[in-house]
Amino acid sequence: MRKIVIILPFAILLALHSFAxxxxxxxxxxxxxxxxxxxxxxxxxxxxxxxxxxxxxxxxLNRSFGIELLYDHMNTKSGLYQYGYGGDKLAGGDLTLDxxxxxxxxxxxxxxxxxxxxxxxxxxxxxLTPGTSPENAYSNDTKFAMGFQLGTNIYVSPRVGLQxxxxxxxxxxxxxxxxxxxxxxxxxxxxxxxxxxxxRLNAGVIIGLGQVLPEQVFHRSxxxxxxxxxxxxxx
Numbered sequence: 001m002r003k004i005v006i007i008l009p010f011a012i013l014l015a016l017h018s019f020a021x022x023x024x025x026x027x028x029x030x031x032x033x034x035x036x037x038x039x040x041x042x043x044x045x046x047x048x049x050x051x052x053x054x055x056x057x058x059x060x061l062n063r064s065f066g067i068e069l070l071y072d073h074m075n076t077k078s079g080l081y082q083y084g085y086g087g088d089k090l091a092g093g094d095l096t097l098d099x100x101x102x103x104x105x106x107x108x109x110x111x112x113x114x115x116x117x118x119x120x121x122x123x124x125x126x127x128l129t130p131g132t133s134p135e136n137a138y139s140n141d142t143k144f145a146m147g148f149q150l151g152t153n154i155y156v157s158p159r160v161g162l163q164x165x166x167x168x169x170x171x172x173x174x175x176x177x178x179x180x181x182x183x184x185x186x187x188x189x190x191x192x193x194x195x196x197x198x199x200r201l202n203a204g205v206i207i208g209l210g211q212v213l214p215e216q217v218f219h220r221s222x223x224x225x226x227x228x229x230x231x232x233x234x235x
Contacts, residue, residue, distance in 0.1 A: 021212070022209055023211050024210045025057075025058040025208055033049055045078065047078045048078070054099075056068050056069060056070040073097070101122040101123060118151060125144065148167070149167045151164050151165025162204075
């Protein structure tokens, strides 16, 4: 009996017709960011994994395409470690990461389903704020960032739904290198190209705002068909 109670709502949901989207969708979300690492000549930098919180505001131009504004916040720790046995810590401490980005999102409808998969890409800025403990040379840094996402929306109604997604976000550094760790005194001698890729899994609640988008209708060509030529039979 308990299994039936659990399965029945999902069966009803999948049996419904596809729900429309609204003009604007507010999507608060939370998830987990996995640890990331960057290798240098004689050391490596590491950013610990942890909880990330944020949200996005998506403006749907139609049911298939939208523009999304994204904000994401994460409190974590970073460190610079020496290669070799023991892996002595050279520098590190608390680190706050804030992403502010904008991008395009392409959605795909599944006939007679409330599920809408999507893909998207982002460009924007990453604000890095090292902790203020005495061993840190406190200095904020803002870097150009880009990202990619893949996921699906599951609608309960045109204005309520669940979003599941995977994201890859990355602050992009130039030839200066080591920007995650150069804010610490011992890390200022790092040189060379550096980049960090942060992979995360997130879940969010879709809150629809504004009007419900009309269904896209594809009309057949209005050009008149050519009349078939008459056939003549000769005896």
